[in-house]
Amino acid sequence: MVGKGVQAFYIHGSDPHISEYLPERWHTRAFISGFTGSYGWLAITLNEAVLWTDSRYFIQAENELKGSGIQMLKARLPETPDVPGWLIPRIPAGSKVGFNSECFPFSLYQNMLTQFSQTGTELVDTGDLLNEIWDNRPASPKAAIFEHELKYTGESRVEKINRIRVGMSEKGADWHILTALDDIAWTFNLRENDIEFNPVFLSYALIGKQQAILFVDLKKIPDDLKNKLQNEGIQLREYPLIFSFLKEIKISEKIYIDPDKTNCAIVTSIPASCKIIEGLSMPCLLKAQKNTTEIANIRHAMKKDGVALLEFWHWLENAVGKEKITEYDLVLKLNQFRQKQPKFKGDSFYPIIGYREHGAVVHLHVAEGNALEIEKSGILLFDSGGHYLDGTTDITRTIALGIPTDQQKSDFTLTLKGVIALSKAIFPEHTRGCHLDILARKALWENGLNYGHGTSHGVGFFLNVHEGPVSIRPDLNDQTIKEGMVLSNEPGLYREGEYGIRTENMMVCVEKQTTAYSKFLGFETLTLFPIDTRMIAIELLLVDEIQWINAYHQQVWEKLSSSVSGELKIFLQKKTNIL
Secondary structure, eight states: OTTTTOSEEEEOOOOTTOOSSOOGGGOHHHHHHOOOOSSOEEEEESSOEEEEEOGGGHHHHHHHTTTTTEEEEETTOTTSOOHHHHHGGGSOTTOEEEEOGGGSBHHHHHHHHHHHHTTTOEEEEOOOGGGGTOTTOOOOOOOOOEEOOHHHHSSOHHHHHHHHHHHHHHHTOSEEEEOOHHHHHHHHTEEOOSBTTBOOOSEEEEEESSOEEEEEOGGGSOHHHHHHHHHTTEEEEOGGGHHHHHHTSOTTOEEEEOTTTSBHHHHHTSOTTSEEEEOOOHHHHHHHBOOHHHHHHHHHHHHHHHHHHHHHHHHHHHHBTTBOOBHHHHHHHHHHHHHTSTTEEEESSOOEEEEGGGGGSTTOOOOTTTOOBOOSSSEEEEEEOEEETTEEOOEEEEEESSOOOHHHHHHHHHHHHHHHHHHTOEEETTOBHHHHHHHHHHHHHTTTOOOSSOSEEEOOSSSOSSEEEEEESSSOOOOBOOTTBEEEEOOEEEETTTEEEEOBEEEEEEEEEEOSSOEEEEEEEOOOOOOOGGGOOGGGSOHHHHHHHHHHHHHHHHHHGGGOOHHHHHHHHHHTOOO
């Protein structure tokens, strides 16, 4: 910093594609701070440093930052200052704040520029300062890219590119720059595993009126796939050449970008005379609405996932108390049972296994060294998911390993009431997620309880388990919920030092009816796995809520019973009995 003449340095904690989960080379947040969560950013001055993260990671961050000299700030709280708000009082007026333009979203740059300009503070692109101090920094991954076949996707890449061009025409754009890795993987029906748990590959893409160009490490594409892509009119160029190509764009052309997903280095490579049009990435919204082929495939994936989880639960109930089992053993076991299923391509995120007090750590990353031993008492929260060629899954269950307390049963049931209320929601089209969030929290709020994370996120189709642009949470999100969108449903409750509770299903938005007043939408639950009824305080449930649980368990039985036999079938029957 001294060498570059900057009084502060900002680390966004992302990669050149502003990804949530990162290739090892871009684990800058973890490298500099020791904090391993998936969300957070840092500001470093010559005297102090802070890390912002949200409620999913408050407990984890406090533990991992101990002894680092880095203070944690609680993001998404009204009293917490943003980066300029924290930095401005700590550095002299007219100071310079360094950043790496390749990992800095253009929208954030614009916002910070406005705030810093009030004190004459300057943003300076210093490049990646961490590279100078990071010995043996991981290289970019080199695994081969493969095609996600039409029988799974239901739409060819040519059709998808043409749909993007329709959107470009409506915006008056000559080019659309794609930078988000899941947008590119979806558009070109290609997959890989450059990021752990995310079947994507490092790349940029440019869609023009006549051209479609994929910038990627060409050694990663097998020759037969390379020929197929080129025969379909897709040009292939080396990954770094995106910058030189942009500099040669005609000065009169209009370029469409998503400012939240496009880094500053990309934008500054565009000739100043070009007009930049800002908006949501077109593939982002297109891929969020799954087609009928994708939804049918997801239903197949859910059956397989349900069977794998049933085997896991059956094994756990028979093994706990008889052999030494830790939380880390459960991470391995979940993967082991999923691997038995056809078309399984790996976990969709690192499993969150929380026994007793660990359950209160919302995004716990348990390792062999910090895993608790599982006993035949207390409650266990497990949140996990799988990638299959025919879909991605994400599920959380909280189960009793002994006799649950009255408080645990009450907490579980109040949370479950939120799952049920959101599952049964019927709402007019053009409804936003923030309008529905109260349904998941109402029973908890009425009892003075709450949870800090969002209620729902989108889920990709053999893609990222967290997918935009829609969410259900208290924050305003202008994107409305549309038919075909696949979302999670995951209210929770956490008592620090005691336990955590969360029940999560995936659901798809469907049309319910059309009247003179509106088209009305609702949800169909996709996840197929029992809810532990031993955790339920039935006296807290309304009649229609009991009916929902019974109907759900009947569906689970009907969908899974033909795929299991013997003891496992008996176990399934027991777990789906009528309340």
